[in-house]
Amino acid sequence: MKCILSSGFILAIVHCIIVQVFAKATKIIFFLGTMVKYFACVGLLRSSWDQVCMAFWQRYPNPYSNHVLTEDIIFREVTHGNCLVSRRLLTKTNRAPRWMEKYLPVTMARLAYIIEDSIVDPQARTMTTLTWNISHARMMSVEERCEYRMNPDNPSWTEINREAWISSNLYGLSRAVQEFGLARFKTSVTKTMKGFEYVLAKMQGETPSRTLAEHATDRARETALAAKEKAKDLASQAQKKQQFV
Amino acid sequence: MNSVGEGCTDLKREYDQCFNRWFAEKFLKGDRSGDPCTEMFKKYQHCVQKAIKEKDIPIDGVEFMGPNKDKP
Numbered sequence: 001m002k003c004i005l006s007s008g009f010i011l012a013i014v015h016c017i018i019v020q021v022f023a024k025a026t027k028i029i030f031f032l033g034t035m036v037k038y039f040a041c042v043g044l045l046r047s048s049w050d051q052v053c054m055a056f057w058q059r060y061p062n063p064y065s066n067h068v069l070t071e072d073i074i075f076r077e078v079t080h081g082n083c084l085v086s087r088r089l090l091t092k093t094n095r096a097p098r099w100m101e102k103y104l105p106v107t108m109a110r111l112a113y114i115i116e117d118s119i120v121d122p123q124a125r126t127m128t129t130l131t132w133n134i135s136h137a138r139m140m141s142v143e144e145r146c147e148y149r150m151n152p153d154n155p156s157w158t159e160i161n162r163e164a165w166i167s168s169n170l171y172g173l174s175r176a177v178q179e180f181g182l183a184r185f186k187t188s189v190t191k192t193m194k195g196f197e198y199v200l201a202k203m204q205g206e207t208p209s210r211t212l213a214e215h216a217t218d219r220a221r222e223t224a225l226a227a228k229e230k231a232k233d234l235a236s237q238a239q240k241k242q243q244f245v
Numbered sequence: 246m247n248s249v250g251e252g253c254t255d256l257k258r259e260y261d262q263c264f265n266r267w268f269a270e271k272f273l274k275g276d277r278s279g280d281p282c283t284e285m286f287k288k289y290q291h292c293v294q295k296a297i298k299e300k301d302i303p304i305d306g307v308e309f310m311g312p313n314k315d316k317p
């Protein structure tokens with residue numbers, strides 16, 4: 001790890017060394033309090049649940065997903081209850097703002113790995129997804145859970161209930177990293193919805209253009225989109241366990 | 246869309262095409278008559294799992310919907 005001469009960073013290294021030496025000697029599990037940022041919103045797509053589920057599997061590539069480099073299904077099964085269970089592996093470019101790059105090791109990977117698990121229940125007409133990063137997790141962890149179901153007010157539309165938990169374990173930088181993570185996540189949600197609309201328009205035989213998708217997004221936002229946003233800081237003592245080996 | 250395994254992209258695309266058709270025409274319509282894509286999936290998985298090992302991507306032991314259990 002590159003040594004950067006700032007007091008906060010040196011303190012972090014010293015802290016890590018002390019902790020690791022102590023842990024090695026006694027094999028104690030340390031409980032670290034973790035700050036978690038919570039975010040929730042409701043999105044609306046003006047297409048049926050069936051169409052949205054089909055689009056879910058066809059959403060890459062789209063004009064809003066240039067940061068997504070690869071996509072692979074790495075597990076899939078139909079359960080006894082006739083639900084489709086899948087795991088998708090994505091690789092994305094890992095972009096950090098310049099202020100953060102100063103604190104990151106030069107050798108840190110520019111590629112991030114993300115897993116997305118999903119369950120499609122065609123009987124109940126619901127889809128649940130959970131997406132989280134399996135790389136850079138100690139630096140920043142983003143977990144997103146979505147529920148896709150028919151919009152109760154309009155059966156030909158689909159409602160997406162989205163929740164996210166953003167946390168960072170970086171000594172001294174957690175709060176700033178979390179704020180960055182939350183801001184980036186919100187931008188990402190906008191891109192995701194635009195990507196969906198683009199793919200859905202294409203599937204339905206319309207000629208999708210970037211402006212068409214944006215127009216549809218604006219209309220949806222004005223008329224029917226209900227967005228609830230909560231940002232709570234949850235400080236929990238024994239929530240995350242970290243073991244130093 | 247490319248696969249993480251450079252040599253697996255063609256297999257992936259073939260499988261995706263088969264899956265998308267089955268998903269729309271059978272699965273969502275409640276037709277449980279069986280999955281015509283199993284052979285294609287096997288070939289694709291064989292290729293991609295090898296690539297994942299070669300690139301040391303840490304997917305082992307990650308429980309399905311794993312992080313969901315810790316949610317407050």
